[in-house]
Amino acid sequence: MTNDSRDARPAGHSFPRTAGRAKGYQVSAVDEFLGRARAAFESATDADALAAADVRSVSFRLVKRGYQPEAVDAALVRVEDAFAARERDQGMATTGTGAWINQTRDRAQEILDRLTRPPRRRFDRARGLGYGYRIDEVDIVADKIAAYLADGKPVTVEQVRAVAFRMQRRGYRETQVDAVLDAVVDVMLAVG
Known part of the structure; x- marks a missing residue:
């Protein structure tokens, strides 16, 4: 089995990395944000909870060997949709x-x-x-x-x-x- 570095996902990484001169999103920043988003989504009482708008507005530095932006952006859309659905459900339940x-x-x-x-x-x-x-x-x-x-x-x-x-x-x-x-x-x- 061969390992193509453009599509390989090294152990512990969620997204494919860029190769050559291409730049991608800074791995540690993406991982930190998605970890924070997961914790906020799973916590019903987290005072520092994120909102769908926070997910939409996040940005990451571009670096060599970073995560492929297209893959991260697609995941962020799904995360934003999940937060928006929760906000809609909570809003309807509250008001x-x-x-x-x-x-x-x-x-x-x-x-x-x-x-x-x-x-x-x-x-x-x-x-x-x-x-x-x-x-x-x-x-x-x-x-x-x-x-x-x-x-x-x-x-x-x-x-x-x-x-x-x-x-x-x-x-x-x-x-x-x-x-x-x-x-x-x-x-x-x-x-x-």
Whole structure:
């Protein structure tokens, strides 16, 4: 039996490693975060519990011989989904299904209000000579998400998670756009 180093999983490691000049996620940071996530998920009373949003926002340093990002990212999506399902179940148990639905509907309406602003004016622009997301690309995605929220047009959480924009001078501010996309994912996961 041969051991191909690109696909091999050394003892104690959860994901395949990168090879050659390719960089991957820092192994110790990934292992530490996933260990913390597991402990938080298994603990019903952990004061330092993580939330689905924490899983979505985690980032890792890129290093040689790190974990392959695609494999880790796929696992993080599953972990985020598990946390979101638990949060949804706990929220409905605590506030009641009707209240949970109303809260989610209110959040969806806030997002819809933002995304239905006039094109090219939905988000603040990067300042000075700074770069931001391409306005035309963000507006196309905003229109699709608005149609999903208002009319139920098909959009999946995977599509929202995977969206990427090119950059342009004086484009939309990345932090604002990213915050709205995160809120869209939260709403989509809240309704299951």
